[in-house]
Amino acid sequence: MDTALDGAIRVFCERGYHATSIGDLTAAMRLATGSVYKAFRDKHAVFLGAFGRYTAVRVEQTRRAAARGANGRERVRHVLLSYVEHSQGAEGRRGCMVVGSAVELSAVDPEMRARVTAQLKTNEAFIAGLIREGQADGSIPGHVDADDTARLMICMTQGLRVVGKARLPLDGERLAGVAMKLLA
């Protein structure tokens, strides 16, 4: 089931919700039409399932990236580096399902909008937490506003996925280096 959802994630990331046909889904999930509808009520339910798995995986990847840092400041830096990395290459061209859902569905699908905003707030709270850790361990100055800075960084990370999907090259070290000024 998870491997089928991984296929759905791939095609939903790349083409979005509306441009993905059931035919695209059955090919990507390696399941016949009837089997898809036996496992999910409809296309929307497949999307919801894929979105849930996508966010779970991404949250875990981001947490692992943060864990590579020895203090709060370094943990923020590794999170930013991780975002740049995921915004590039094959995965970057494929795109982010949160960004895609926000852009394509949040105006017309209240349920998806709620899930998107929830995910954004989770990510934002995670970064704000890292900033506060850094202030506690002395690696980030106390005058930095954790909430405002985290919100701006969320904008940066979501924007990275947009720019990455448009295939502009992104240099992780340089961009993260500049972004770390926000913690000065």
Place this chain on the structure above:
Amino acid sequence: MDTALDGAIRVFCERGYHATSIGDLTAAMRLATGSVYKAFRDKHAVFLGAFGRYTAVRVEQTRRAAARGANGRERVRHVLLSYVEHSQGAEGRRGCMVVGSAVELSAVDPEMRARVTAQLKTNEAFIAGLIREGQADGSIPGHVDADDTARLMICMTQGLRVVGKARLPLDGERLAGVAMKLLA
């Protein structure tokens, strides 16, 4: 014609390309089906026309915002403030056509991807120019890397449109204030 395109822009921003039916378009453009196809070859051509007008209007608005600043640094600040403003309220919920096209079409429509990257590069070059102006007039330190900083700011602005479409509240003064640290 421009007023018809404005209607098309409205609906394309809100729903994107694939979720916008010809019925949606005729309603928004106040034109019958036949009239739309007399003015444009097909739906894709309507989208191209709307995209062209959208970017022209947005570039002009951004230039006007920049002109409100007395030096390079202030001009950058006003551009950021303008982006936050446009990412909020009714326009923010409607969404940005460049972001929407990047996310929905750049993987499947090479022509649109080219237009999107061209627009992103134009915006980026504009901001980089403002930074260099600031370095010339002394309002921005010379050690700031104009290109890297501009690219990061483009990510921020595109991300603002994503977050704004998801309806998270954005405080222009606070966010722009934090972002100005990038020019330190």
Place this chain on the structure above:
DNA sequence: TTTATTTGGGAACATTCATTCCCTAATATA
């Protein structure tokens, strides 16, 4: 005034889509 020409409108058409239905094979149950 009469005749072309253009402009706007909407019904008709073919295609594509999401969904349902039913069949077959495999596994579990008795």
Place this chain on the structure above:
DNA sequence: TATATTAGGGAATGAATGTTCCCAAATAAA
């Protein structure tokens, strides 16, 4: 072994989509 239940596959279906075709009104030309 015989039967019941599940899982998977794919054709059939009805709705919706993009596009074309043709009509009617208005304007320009004769």
